[in-house]
Amino acid sequence: MAATAGPVSPPSPCIRRVNVAPFISCSFVYFSPERTTRRAALRLCAAVEGGVKDHVLGATSSAKPRLPRLVGMGSKLVGCGSAVPKFNISNDDLAQIVETSDEWISVRTGIRNRRVLSGDENLNGLALKAASGALEMSSVLADDVDLLILCTSTPDDLFGGGGQIQRDLGCKNAWTFDITAACSGFLIGLITATRFIKGGGYHNILVVGADALSRHVDWTDRGTCILFGDAAGAVLVQACNADDDGLLGFDLHSDGHGQRYLYATANEAEIPDAANTNGAAVFPPRKASYSCLQMNGKEVFRFAVRCVPQSIENALKESGLTSSSIDWLLLHQANQRIIDAVATRLQIPSEKVISNLANYGNTSAASIPLALDEAVRGGRVKPRDVIATSGFGAGLTWGSAVVRWG
Template structure:
């Protein structure tokens, strides 16, 4: 299948990059902290180990390193980048970390901002950037997903501490007039179910002066209803992907790869089964990294591209899903 021919602007995918911290936390090491085991974790999640940030491995640094490798693959002049979107829920600076990445890269002509949508963040950011390019506002964009969830995990909660890790990934995308390799997308949000997965603020009442109080800032650890999140994912992700297949007149048989948010191997397998997509086409690396939130999709794509699994003109179905609750899907053609 060739890219869709257009009389308008389309999107081409030019490069990928990723970065993970060096520090490895295995299931065996977690079992020394909480009552669990390597077998129990693997059988329920598929995760064997995850990367944990230490000093220097904040979201800005991880995002910068992932972006740099994506720019290198794209062979871009830094000065030609117009837009940088950082998908993260754990910024190094609550006012935004994308501008710091822009400065570190020396991308002086780029506008940069953060986008927060948790595990759907990268997909939402990729869709947002593609619309800017198709609208003619910008020519070249970097889309980065980076999260440092280890800072917000309750390491005494064995239900959640086994799941999360840190990392970053990035894609370099470009406006082009000959074809459009961003084939289609869909996005959904259901705030009624938002309580299933949260990183809520935790405020302490204090006083400025007599009779004038304020709430000091802070956050509680990640709170998750794992059973409800699982049921949500295995139901909604196949539905939104199937809807997108029908909207774009592409069947699941035509897909070369399925790249889902790397949350749980059972979710990946269930979605593949419901869509009748072969396991050979389902890309997974969560065994090595766990759930890195906004980083999972670009981290998986970069690994597959550099291992020559994803090749030029391959059609990729991808879906991000998680807190909000939010979820989305996109069909792209690599190249």
């Protein structure tokens, strides 16, 4: 597989050899009945209306016996779901607050509308609805989910939101973690899920992509505020016979040298008498917040139209397929000009390209599963269809996968 160059520097050599010690020593620790009882009684007290309710931590972790883990299984996509906020912002609406127009935005990006969180909506609510849709389509019970991966760079909680979604879905037998990789997040989460199935023997994994970049956009900057919207999308990845593996090939890359082209860094609050500190340490530490999203659009565009086709070609090569043999091209919905350029490079006709960018804008980690869900529910993507998909964005990170639906 040919290596794909990053936006500004060649990729580093990948060292794959791992030295494993020939012997592993194990020591056993004895826990007395008293200590075991004390540990089991550990409680989390949560304030609720009408008093305090006790919840035993981990009480449901073994509520249902797990199926035997079978390593080496394949994986397939069996369900999807999505959710978007109610509040719509059109290009004409944006023209009321920044110097722009519907024509200016649509010609340069292909975007006409975007949805943003408002009122009592939050990101976890969107993610919960999308995940519920994926479970319903796949006819999988929440109890049967082994793992939930939340792909987001804008969680409601600084420490992540996967646990709250797991709780609200009722996935008592699952564990969860978050992936932060911006617009590449869902693609990375999808491949991660297949590795847990193949190498860890997991059966059902929910992969949720959800972002609310509207919270981090400078709405007076017409270069960025026209691009982004909020949404959530999800898929259910299920173990299957290795011969029916739905992940046909994949390819992943990152290059931190390109971080300066797309970022939202943490900024420390200013100190009123900073001039009197003489460089001395300040205590307590200053409170920090994230800056608005900053992007060099020209460099990100150049990076995407160069690296994304190469990555898809690598994934196709691993799968033993050519671009002419796929049914659909589904890219991260960043800019219609990027989507068109990649399709042209790969010689994929427009009727095989999935795009809903005009209605939602760039929804970051949600964009691929959102577009997939609409295409499946709309009858375009059918069982056994082969999809070449690619995510790319901040980091800089990018990657591709060739997957079979259903």
